[in-house]
Amino acid sequence: MSVQCDYSFGIEEEFFLVRPHSRLLAAHVPARLLKRARAEFGDSIESELLQAQIEIASPVQCDLGQARRQLGELRRGLGALAHEHGLALLAAGTHPLGQWREQAQTDKPRYRQLVEDFQIVARRSQVCGLHVHVQLPDGIDRVQAMNRAMPWLPLLLALSTSSPFWDRWNSGLMSYRQAMYDEWPRTGIPDFFAGQAEYDAFAQVLVRAGAIADASSLWWAIRPSPNFPTVELRIADACTHLDDSIAIAALFRCLMRHIVRHPAPAPPCDAATRRLIDENRWRAKRSGLQAEFLDAHGRLEPALAQLQRLRALIAQDAAALGCADALAHLDVLAARGTSAHAQLAIYREQRQAGASRNNALKAVVDWLLHATVPAETPAPATAAH
Template identity: 40%
Template sequence: MPNDPLAPGFGVEETFFLVDKRSRNLPSQLPAGFLQAARNTFKDGFSQEMFQSLVRLDMVQPSLLEISEARAYLLERRTRLASLAGEYQLAPICVGSHPFADWHVQVPTDDSHYQPLFEDQRMIAHRSLVGGMRVHVLIPPDTDRIKVMNRVLGWLPLLLALSTSSPLWNGRPTGLMSYRQAVCAEWPHRGIPEHFPDESAFDAYVQWLMAAGSIRRESDLAWCVRPSPRFSSLEFLAADGCPSVEDALCIVALFRALVSWAMTQEDGDPQDSQLQRLVLKENHWRAMRFGIHGMYLDASGEASLSAGAWLARAHGCFGELAESEGDGQAFVRGRHVLRYGSSADRQLHRYREALQAGLPRQQALVAVVDELIAETCGG
C-alpha cells in the first residue's frame, strides 16, 4: 500500500495496433476468430477501437493503488495480448501512430459505438489512425472535478512531452514528436478543454450540446483531460501510447501525484486565468512539435525553461506528495526519459540509423516497427 492511506485509486487503459508479423503493416481486417478469442480472454477488459486493426485493453474500475500493482497489471495484459495475437500471425504495438500504415485502406470497426463518429466527422474520423493511453484518477464525491482539472491543466504539456511516440506517419517523418495530437486537433471537442468554473457549469454545457445535436453523448468530449463520463475520476487522454511499460508508468504516477496535489489546493488559489490559458496553448504546441527538446513558457508567460527544469519544478511542487503515495520513482524515470529520449526519439534514431546503414526507406520503417514490437512485448 502507498504510505499515504488517502492516495487515490487509479486505472490505465492502453490502445494497441495489431501488426501483421510478415509485412509489419496493419491488416485492413483482422483474421477470423481473433476478436471472439480476445473477448473470451479479456472479458469486459477488451474492446475494438475505431478501426479493425486497433484494439483497447479496458478496465472495469480504476481500482489500482500502487505503481508496482500497475506494472504487474500492464505487463500481464500485454503478455496475454501478445500471446493471443501471435496465434493469428499478429503482434501488438503500443504507440501513438504506426510508422507507415496507410489510413486510406483501413476498415472502420463494426462497433456501433463508433459508427456515428464516421457519420458525423467523415474524413476526419477516417484519418484518425492513432493510439493513446488513458489514465484515470479517482476523485472523492465531495470534490469538484472541474476545479481539480483547472489546477492540473498547466502541467499537462510536460506529461505529453514525456510520452511522445508518434513522429512517423504514412511512411515519413512528420517533424512533430506527437503527430497524433495534430490528428486529434482536427476533431471538434479535442485538445485543450473549454473553461468552466465548476462541475455544475460543465454539466450544463454537456446538456446544452446534446440538446443542440452537437454531440451524441458526453464521451464525444475527448479533451486532453476531462471528468470521466464512466467513472468518478479525472481522465487524462493526451498521452501517446507508450511502447515502454516503464514510460507509461511514469506518466501514470506523475498524473496521480499531480491530481493529488491539485486536490490539496484552496479554492481561492489562482487557477485557469486568461494568461495561463495562453501559456497552456503555446506549451501544448511545443510539446507536440519538440517533445522533451522543447523550451516551455513558465506560468508568467515570460521566461522559458527546458523540460528538465520543468520536471524539477514539478518535483519541488508535488514531489514530496508523490513520495508519500509511493510514486516517487516517476521523477527518476522522467529524468531517464529526458536523458535517453522518449519513444519518438528512439524511433527517429532507429529510422535514421537504418537509412545510414544503406537500407531502403521501407526497410528502415520496418526496422522501427520491429523495435516497437520488441519494446511493447518485452516490457
C-alpha cells in the same frame, strides 16, 4: 479485490495490431481474436474505431506495482493471442508504415455513427493514446481540480511522445498524433469552466442541440470522466515502454493529490492563459522533451527543468501514495528519451547506412514490436552450494 484507497486509478493503453512479416497494419482482424481475448481477459479488452486497434485497461487500482504487473500480463497475454492469429502488438501514437486509406473500421453502431458524422476526420484517426483515470476524494469539484492541472499537460505530453511518423513520412513532430487530433471538434486544451455544474450545463446544450449524445463526446486532453468518478488524462501518446506509461500515471496521480491538498485559485481563467497552455502543447508536440515552455511573463523553462520542478512539488504526495519507485523511472526516461527519440534515431541510422525510406521504417517497426512486448529474460541460474 478492494479498491478502497485514496486516489485510486486506472490506466488504459491503446495498441495497433500488425502483421509482423510485412510490418503493415492489419487491415482486417478476425472477430474471433477479440472474442477470445474477452473470454480470457474480460472487460480489460476493448475494441477501437479501426479494426487494427485494440485497448487494454487495468482494473481500478491502488498500487502502481500491481498495476504494472497486471498491464504487463495483459500485454504478454494479448500479444500471445495475437501471435496465434498471425498478428503482433505495437504501442505507439502512430504506426510508421500506417496508411489510413487501407484501414477498415470496427463494425459497431457507435463507430459507424462516428464515421458518418465526422467523415474523413474519423477515417484518418489512425492513432493510439494512453489514458489515466484518478479518483478524487468526495466533495472535490473535478472540473476545478482539472483547471489547475491544465498548465502541466504539455509536460505530460512531452514525456509520452511516440508518434514522429505519419503516412510513411517523418512528420518533423514528436507527436503527430496531437496534430491529427486537432482535426476533431472538442479536443485539445479545454476552456476554463467555473466548476462541474457549468461543465455539465455546457454538455447539455450540445446534447439538446443533437451535436453529441452525451458528455463522452467531449474529447479534450483532460476531462471529468463521463463514466467514472475520476479526472481523466487523455493528452498522452501510447507509450511503447510499459514503464513509461506507469511513470506518467504516477506523475499524474501525485499531481492530482497535490492539487487537492493545496487548495488555491485556478490559473487566471482568461483567453491568454488557455492560449499559453496551448502554445506549450504545440511546443511539446513539436519538440517533445527538448521543448521550452512559456510562462505568463514570456520566460522560457526547458521541459526537463519543469519536470524536476514538478517532482519536487509532489515529493510528499509520491511518498504518501507509494509512487517513488514508479517516478524514479522518469530519470531513465529523461536520459534515454521517449519512444519518438528512439524511432527517429533508428530511422536516421538506417537512412545513413543507405536503407530506403521504406526499409528504414520497417526497422523502426521491428524495434517497436520488440519493445512493446519484450522477450522475457530468463532469471539467472542460482549458484550451487
